[in-house]
Amino acid sequence: MRPSGRTANQIRPVSFTRQFTCHAEGSVLVEFGNTKVLCNATVEEGVPRFMKGQGKGWVTAEYSMLPRSTHTRSDREAARGKQSGRTLEIQRLIARSLRAAVDLKQLGENTIVVDCDVIQADGGTRTASITGACVALVDALNWMRAKGLIKTNPLKHMIAALSVGVYQGTPIADLEYVEDSAAETDMNVVMTDTGKLIEVQGTAEEEPFSFDEMQEMMELAKHGLREIFDLQKSALN
Amino acid sequence: MRPSGRTANQIRPVSFTRQFTCHAEGSVLVEFGNTKVLCNATVEEGVPRFMKGQGKGWVTAEYSMLPRSTHTRSDREAARGKQSGRTLEIQRLIARSLRAAVDLKQLGENTIVVDCDVIQADGGTRTASITGACVALVDALNWMRAKGLIKTNPLKHMIAALSVGVYQGTPIADLEYVEDSAAETDMNVVMTDTGKLIEVQGTAEEEPFSFDEMQEMMELAKHGLREIFDLQKSALN
Amino acid sequence: MRPSGRTANQIRPVSFTRQFTCHAEGSVLVEFGNTKVLCNATVEEGVPRFMKGQGKGWVTAEYSMLPRSTHTRSDREAARGKQSGRTLEIQRLIARSLRAAVDLKQLGENTIVVDCDVIQADGGTRTASITGACVALVDALNWMRAKGLIKTNPLKHMIAALSVGVYQGTPIADLEYVEDSAAETDMNVVMTDTGKLIEVQGTAEEEPFSFDEMQEMMELAKHGLREIFDLQKSALN
């Protein structure tokens, strides 16, 4: 039995609130149960130095948790003067995943930055961020087309992400904090709506996991992500 | 005529949403029109090193703007590796103001940190932060009494803040962004609900201001803050 | 009775030593009693990036206290690797005040940086810095005219600053350290020699202050600053 009473393959209620703030070209509050992340997509002219002159665009992301988005307060990274390894790792993952969704050539020499700021955390903030960021990205691309900045749609496919894990010996989907902190294994899967994989990151927290357990977790992820793709599409209509 | 159509002494709609997030001991979303700030108060055991052994508590604050809370995106301070002078100045102002509301002796050796994170900015983020932070602080103090951490109520009085300024030659109250960015003078006033002053910070942006203009701005602030104190009290009942 | 034996509105002896060092375009040692600040104005070709191409100049300032300018030694900010919030706040105040004294268009695309380094501190270092920096600024502008870098005089008016406060219930002018550290309220006023206000920053340290006390402090400031403007002018002749 899961603490939440959910079945092994049952994900939490997932929702997307578009235009959550008024300035960003794409602004989405994504919720996976009690996990709430604000994903703001900004369109900027030009590209970083290392991309200049290639006629291609760039997509990047930043991630942060509000100091009191968690059970106890964490230090503010801006005050400490550096981002933690965990933060950098997560924002690199979000950015790579988003770039895999976009044809950078069709973007022209423009940059899209997606800021994922965790307002409230209850497990799965990185996967919620990717899932919400993709919706904000779509809104930003539509804004670009409406403004005439791009002619075609650079989106190759939707992406979404889900955490799965092994909890008390059983593979389960969409871990919330109490499950996550006690899980033997934790795995994050980023997938396209065409059923292919972008990222798989599995970590044995307490005990090594078998090839079979990995297989089962992959199946749970595939199943849960199909539901999430449907919700993403509804939100965008 | 103000861009917003407001009269010179008319403030924007002000609202407070308590328990906006679930982990903090006090969590308030304060809105002054389109300016929205999330104020989370955290109670921590112990005090900073320089306060140890005095039997007194401490109240402090941190302030940050989400990168895309503004019209164009600003660099994330955590990524740049330091907080700007403006940020430090604002969080010092918030913290000093909050400490002026509390009898630190009655707090015991506990610390309250109030995080003010600007979700959306349209002028007056520092005054909205102070005003919302005071409500979050009250919720945190009530939580402490309910938990038995303190016996008495350390709150000396409520505090609130308002920006006033001289815009096209006329003193006005509660400037929004388009007014603020074009104002000749900008003044922030922090007051107690007993009608006394905590902080006054007036700055000539374009033109020096006269002693008379200062007097008029002070009157506007006093008037507007009375309305805000009523709204704070309603929110807390 | 004030610890110094001064009357409530009596300022300390104020003096300006021009050409205190030999390299800077303007170099002034300003003294307010035992508070001594070296203000060096440097003229540099060009402007910061955000000002480029507007045909206007820029004026900025930096502030620092020598580690042992105070009763006990403070850490050196260069060694600690960052400037404190207090330092940043003060140098932003000095810079804003100086910019209010200059017509940036007449300055051409040149920058004046005024370094205010506190040699010895006894209260009022920020107001002494502003008052001395204005004299160094005038010397630098005269140097620019002598060199033919500018044709006209960009100075709009002299500026000077004074601290006032409420000490043991009585408003007083020009607080020295023993007064400042015990004052209920501390207020810094930056004024033009034409009698208008540039900055007003009042802070309740111990007790909130009334609108009437504020009025009295403003009068003390106006009175004291008239004396200081006379001394500035003598020093420049």
Add this chain to the structure above:
Amino acid sequence: MRPSGRTANQIRPVSFTRQFTCHAEGSVLVEFGNTKVLCNATVEEGVPRFMKGQGKGWVTAEYSMLPRSTHTRSDREAARGKQSGRTLEIQRLIARSLRAAVDLKQLGENTIVVDCDVIQADGGTRTASITGACVALVDALNWMRAKGLIKTNPLKHMIAALSVGVYQGTPIADLEYVEDSAAETDMNVVMTDTGKLIEVQGTAEEEPFSFDEMQEMMELAKHGLREIFDLQKSALN
């Protein structure tokens, strides 16, 4: 055909030189073809603050590339003043993997730090680091037993790591730089010598990968890692 002429499942020559330097408790130069990493294990008394008083030990790792270990020189991280996101991500991976090999309770309140410094890079530096670090860790544990610091052997199992990927449509094992930089997918697998998984990190660099391709890459990893475990064991005898 692979640039190296290797078959799809053929790994490069792997070697371990123990006691490569004279001061460290474990010192191993690991080579995967032209990739050479020096892994030095240091035994230190005590544990980090967050682990104190639990009667358990700690294992951690640091990773760095010498500036000219690569084709072109990279900036030295110590000179730039911070470690890159990539570096932090890799050293977190190495450390997590090593901790999964050790029973921290049997280690007592001691810390083992393994420094992985890349002397020469040709793809797969993180997997080589993990594989060599495990040998250095074993030497350090043996040193501890010889010194009487621990009574039992805290090693739960050996670990090793291998990179696999999809290159020109074909899954291959142990990518060298020219393959890695052109691969569609890159996956790092950390395994125990008992055939279980510690970490799996797969990333689509150019094209999303299918569940089937993932399966094939996992098989290649399992196969290659068996060879590597044999080499590790020979090196330790």
Add this chain to the structure above:
Amino acid sequence: MRPSGRTANQIRPVSFTRQFTCHAEGSVLVEFGNTKVLCNATVEEGVPRFMKGQGKGWVTAEYSMLPRSTHTRSDREAARGKQSGRTLEIQRLIARSLRAAVDLKQLGENTIVVDCDVIQADGGTRTASITGACVALVDALNWMRAKGLIKTNPLKHMIAALSVGVYQGTPIADLEYVEDSAAETDMNVVMTDTGKLIEVQGTAEEEPFSFDEMQEMMELAKHGLREIFDLQKSALN
């Protein structure tokens, strides 16, 4: 002929102004011609962590140039966020030299920090700093004895420093800026008043120097330092 008209072995006028500021336990303005350095010695209870529990004291130093102590303005190190290699090298030299003058055991567990802040630079700031710092150190030691913090005098001997060099083929003493910036070789010598050496640092700036030139420079240093020791002693009487 030297630009200054001085003979090869002629040093500049050297002076010491004690009690230059009022807070420091030793405060000396040292002048070597136009080079002016303020040396403030601070006595602090306790020693740095690595010295604790040995019953010995510690002497250290910090060095900085005011941004406009030089012909053109340098960036402020506190603003840049780090001290330059040159600064660190110089303050390490000053500190080592001062420690060589003191018997740390007789100092008890106390620390003396000497801050050397260059007010005006015209060559030889590091040697002037050492020479002035020694006088400030003596004043601080006398203050400690007067306060009863120490019973004996920990001073082993006076120290002083002088720069010598090869300028247009001729060895000369006490280089000023125009000489220093054109010299072939630059050498700094720190000596005791008992005629022994503490530090010798010779650097070929343009051309390697011969063993004979080195010998001549050493003689010039010995000669000049004898004069300086006389001036130090006069200043202390």
Add this chain to the structure above:
Amino acid sequence: MRPSGRTANQIRPVSFTRQFTCHAEGSVLVEFGNTKVLCNATVEEGVPRFMKGQGKGWVTAEYSMLPRSTHTRSDREAARGKQSGRTLEIQRLIARSLRAAVDLKQLGENTIVVDCDVIQADGGTRTASITGACVALVDALNWMRAKGLIKTNPLKHMIAALSVGVYQGTPIADLEYVEDSAAETDMNVVMTDTGKLIEVQGTAEEEPFSFDEMQEMMELAKHGLREIFDLQKSALN
């Protein structure tokens, strides 16, 4: 008697392994007994900003010790976020010495960076670094000529360095760690193969040294460096 059994003027076995790594234009492992430093020379197009447009090249160096190159582990500078004063001092010394060996005009607008990374330390790492870096520099210059980047040979002379000191009252050459840490005086001498001096840095660690002792140490350095120049030349043939 020296701990090593060497005579006072006997240096340790010195060796140079060229092409130690495969990517750098010059790559030399230099060994002075148990001290081992990897010196990688990188050729880069262009020069630092302050050298631009002068038609001259630049030579610089960086130095680092692997965390466990020493008896006990030191913190990694990249993790601490800054290079120590000792590191900066040493790499400035190496860079200045190398520049003294090269005619920068003949180098064209190219930069050579020599990275000196200490693999294993047993005293004299800075002098070994300089000695090995010069060989790597020669290899890099030869590479440039072979590539046609330069037409002439910019090398003015070979350089090498040796540490000497006073140990238990006797001047000795090439101190290893146990001698170095107990020596009264430590001196590093950088010389050209034409018998002239580039740098002399002598430091009294425990006791001031006499002019005569200095003379003796200089003789030991001259003698030992002649041997080293022979070994350098053999290595290059």
